[in-house]
Amino acid sequence: MKIFNTLSGKKEDFIPIRNGRVGIYACGVTVYDLCHVGHARSAIVFDTIKRYLSYAGYHVDFIRNFTDIDDKIIKRAKEEAIAWDEVSAKYIDEYYRDMDMLGVDRATVEPKATEHIAEIIDIIKGLIEKGYAYNINGDVFFEVERFKEYGKLSKKVIEDLESGARVEVDDRKKSPLDFALWKSSKEGEPMWESPWGYGRPGWHIECTAMSMKYLGETFDIHGGGADLVFPHHENELAQSEAYTGKPFVNYWVHNGFITIDKEKMSKSLGNFFTIREILQEFDPEVLRVFLLSSHYRSPLEFSRQQLEQSEASVDRYYSTLERVEEFLRLDQPDGKKHYDDKKLTDTIATLPTQFVDAMNDDFNTAIAIGAVFELIREINRYLDQKPRGQQASDLVQRSMTVLQEVCNVLNIFQKTVPQWNHSLMATKKLPLTINQIEDFIAKRQKARVEKDFVTADSIRKTLEVSGILLEDKPGKTSWRVKI
RNA sequence: GGCGGCGUACCCAAGCGGUAAGGGAGAGGUCUGCAAAAUCUUUAUGCGCCGGUUCGAAUCCGGCCGCCGCCUCCA
DSSP: EEEEEETTTEEEEESSSSEEEEEEEEEEEEEEOOHHHHHHHHHHHHHHHHHOOOOOTTTTEEEEEEEEEEEEHHHHHHTTTTTTHHHHHHHHHHHHHHHHTEEEEOSSSSOOOGGGGHHHHHHHHHHHHHTTTTETTEEEEEEEGOOOTTTTTOOOHHHHHHHOOOOOHHHHHSSOOEEEEEHHHHHTOOOBTTOSSSSSOOOHHHHHHHHHHHSSSSSSEEEEGGGIIIIIIHHHHHHHHHHHSSSOOEEEEEEEEEEEETOOOOOOOOOOOOOHHHHEEEEEEEHHHHHSSSSSTSSSSSOOHHHHHHEEEEEEEEHHHHHHHHHHHHHOOOOOOOSOOHHHHHHHHHHHHHHHHHBBOOOTHHHHHHHHHHHHHHHHHHHHHHOOSSSHHHHHHHHHHHHHHHHHHHHHSSHHHHHHHHHHHHHTTTTTOOHHHHHHHHHHHHHTTTTTTTHHHHHHHHHHHHHHEEEETTTEEEEEEEO
């Protein structure tokens, strides 16, 4: 298995520290607002990586944190005139609502910064003792100059950073690059007791404390969005390695951004869509398929048109599934006739290998999904021959089993056909109920029997205008939501 | 200014040294009372431009053009 490591800038063979086990720490969210599509991408990417590693046979310890204390949370609390911890509790709930919809599993442990103050204080103490940090009136800073390898993750040179520093300079710091490990709290702000007075942790230190607590001083994979490389992960790395004297993380994995009109989707630019907004118009699987259709490190342009294209491809999956289910429901008198099943048999045989090869190459979900659709085409081709008999039935059944095995790992295409249709009816806001649609179909069927094709066609047209397409099949007429 | 990335058909997107996956859209055929779905054919002798290396290059090297990201909170 190969993984692209931000630290080396290359794909590397993945060798876990402990045989058969993998420790992953993914930076979660700061809970002060609803999540947007960019958060969804990161969550889905690492969820998929975790799922694949489990599938590949590893025991995975997956840690995803909540930053539940920070300036933005405090600001939000003031704006809404509620307690800071009400803000974080509320948005943790909202986070789960979104992630459950998107099929993002809970992590093994989901630690919160505020529940690890003791561990954080211990590490800061240690850093002061080792001469890597200094206390100025209750604020403790990490002294970047003392950590000689600073910049190795983000490939930055300390001197360049200093000269180009746009950072608001705190005169008390020895260098503008020094960052806060502990911040003294002002009146009315949340605070915890510490050897340096009442205060709260800086942003980066929580991840050091929590990852080490749950995964050890050196662990396998640390992930997050590409915007966390600097300064967050660079600082985390510096303080962690300064503290332990050991390598902190073996593989740094960063996902690319979501863009809108080529620009990064972000809060500050205001060009973002919340997950919730998108899910009003599209099924969660559509968003998940969309996000996994390109490689996790590539920038991904987000637009309605893109989602509609993904929606169409998801629909292709489900219409094939429907077709397969109808086929399997048929009586299967053993047919003697030979059908050409070589290509289908071959494709079934190669899919698992293709999938594993793709995912082993830096988690190439785009190829994995492509392989799924190759099998979809072969299934349709096979079914076009109208095969009969137990052998045909078994072959088709087997193809679905293989397909589901792969899709389970990606956590896509997990619905039933009726669930998919209902979801489409809801997201497309169709004006008709299922009963109304079936009434129309019955009326049309009567007309068809009477060869009154004018009436039949006009009913077809009426439904189509409302977003329903009819499909006449032997024995019955079924309907589908128009994409 | 420093560092990094990207540019593949009408749209999206894989491929990263061996002769262009997959999805969507369009056109035509098969099937159908008509449709839809499915399927077939078709849409890049071509992978931003110009050179170079190589038996062979989207793929490696050099230069140029265009776009974007990080350097400040950010997934």
